[in-house]
Amino acid sequence: MASKSNRQFVLASRPAKGATLGAFEHSDLRLVETGLPAISDGEVLFRNILISVDPYQRNLMGGVPSELPTTEIGAVIEGPTVGIVEESRNPDFAVGDYVGSVSGWREYASIHGAMLRKLDPNMAPVSTALGVLGHTGLTAWIGAAKLMEPKPGGTFVVTNAAGAVGSLAAQIARLRGHRVVGIAGGPDKVAYLRDELGLDAALDYKSAAFAADLKEALPNGIDRLLDSVGAHLFEALLPYFNMSAKLITIGQIGTYGEEALIPRRDFLPDFINIVHYRDVDLKGFQVDQHLHTYPEFLAEVVPLLLNGTLKHREHFLDGFESIPGALSMLYEGQNNGKLIVRVD
Numbered sequence: 365m366a367s368k369s370n371r372q373f374v375l376a377s378r379p380a381k382g383a384t385l386g387a388f389e390h391s392d393l394r395l396v397e398t399g400l401p402a403i404s405d406g407e408v409l410f411r412n413i414l415i416s417v418d419p420y421q422r423n424l425m426g427g428v429p430s431e432l433p434t435t436e437i438g439a440v441i442e443g444p445t446v447g448i449v450e451e452s453r454n455p456d457f458a459v460g461d462y463v464g465s466v467s468g469w470r471e472y473a474s475i476h477g478a479m480l481r482k483l484d485p486n487m488a489p490v491s492t493a494l495g496v497l498g499h500t501g502l503t504a505w506i507g508a509a510k511l512m513e514p515k516p517g518g519t520f521v522v523t524n525a526a527g528a529v530g531s532l533a534a535q536i537a538r539l540r541g542h543r544v545v546g547i548a549g550g551p552d553k554v555a556y557l558r559d560e561l562g563l564d565a566a567l568d569y570k571s572a573a574f575a576a577d578l579k580e581a582l583p584n585g586i587d588r589l590l591d592s593v594g595a596h597l598f599e600a601l602l603p604y605f606n607m608s609a610k611l612i613t614i615g616q617i618g619t620y621g622e623e624a625l626i627p628r629r630d631f632l633p634d635f636i637n638i639v640h641y642r643d644v645d646l647k648g649f650q651v652d653q654h655l656h657t658y659p660e661f662l663a664e665v666v667p668l669l670l671n672g673t674l675k676h677r678e679h680f681l682d683g684f685e686s687i688p689g690a691l692s693m694l695y696e697g698q699n700n701g702k703l704i705v706r707v708d
């Protein structure tokens with residue numbers, strides 16, 4: 365039975381500068397309880413049952429290089445959720461409806477109906493609104509298809525390939541006719557990419573044999589790269605860029621962890637040379653800038669999901685209190701698929 369107090373995780377303090385950029389203490393987040401929010405005309409009061417935990421939420425806490433506005437001390441960390449309507453003052457929503465929102469790490473919220481997306485539990489489990497059919501899937505589709513000119517037969521490399529975004533992007537790239545090479549951390553994730561997703565090659569960047577594996581997997585270089593790691597991994601991929609290769613960067617989680625502490629040379633001059641002489645096309649994006657493409661994305665991806673062509677994994681943690689630990693898991697590579705907290 366859900367409590368009628370409103371549990372929320374607020375930012376208690378900005379993470380102190382730790383050994384790694386991604387470091388934070390769970391005490392930087394504080395669990396507070398308030399009453400239920402008031403509800404006005406046009407608004408809907410809902411109880412979040414599923415809460416998304418995403419790497420960018422560490423950026424919201426501050427103290428890391430990011431262009432995102434940081435969360436104020438004492439404010440709730442924002443992010444995608446799935447809720448169930450408990451009271452409605454909007455004719456488009458009824459009690460019991462499932463709604464998607466960006467209400468963040470809180471149990472209850474009152475939000476105008478115009479800011480909510482009604483979810484159909486008969487189409488797909490509502491948890492998919494946070495993963496394969498939500499901002500995660502949209503990011504994968506934009507990076508692997510919408511903004512990436514296809515080169516059928518060409519080699520398409522995806523870093524973070526076993527992650528929520530990467531695993532979908534790798535499959536979409538394959539459906540566009542590429543030879544897809546996925547890179548992830550550890551043998552279990554590599555086995556998933558190879559055996560379950562059927563990628564053409566899957567490599568473990570943590571393996572001592574990684575440099576040799578990379579050479580073997582890229583006999584014809586890289587034509588397309590969707591990167592969300594940066595750092596050492598990006599540097600290792602640089603020499604393989606082909607003429608007119610296309611690179612889309614969507615993040616650099618590799619700059620946050622232990623590996624980033626290993627000294628390395630400044631590879632920026634080499635990178636600029638490669639972009640210059642090999643005519644490399646470089647692009648980045650934030651998914652928020654592309655929300656208008658959502659209907660087009662759904663039109664392609666929903667049928668692929670429903671007919672089993674597109675595979676996805678969800679990693680559930682139970683209990684509202686597990687949110688800070690969930691965020692740490694993303695930076696320790698402990699999640700297997702889209703990380704979602706089920707609120708009890």
Ligand SMILES: NC(=O)c1ccc[n+]([C@@H]2O[C@H](COP(=O)([O-])OP(=O)(O)OC[C@H]3O[C@@H](n4cnc5c(N)ncnc54)[C@H](OP(=O)(O)O)[C@@H]3O)[C@@H](O)[C@H]2O)c1
Nearest residue numbers: 419503527528529548549592614615617618621650651697
């Ligand atoms: N631009 C956008 O709009 C947008 C939207 C969504 C996500 N993103 C970015 O996409 C990336 C993946 O996000 P996601 O939600 O799909 O999370 P995810 O990949 O499911 O989870 C994070 C994964 O990052 C990997 N990782 C953590 N530290 C690492 C390190 N030091 N070096 C290399 N890999 C590391 C781990 O996988 P391994 O075990 O394989 O190391 C971990 O499982 C993030 O960089 C995120 O910021 C960007």
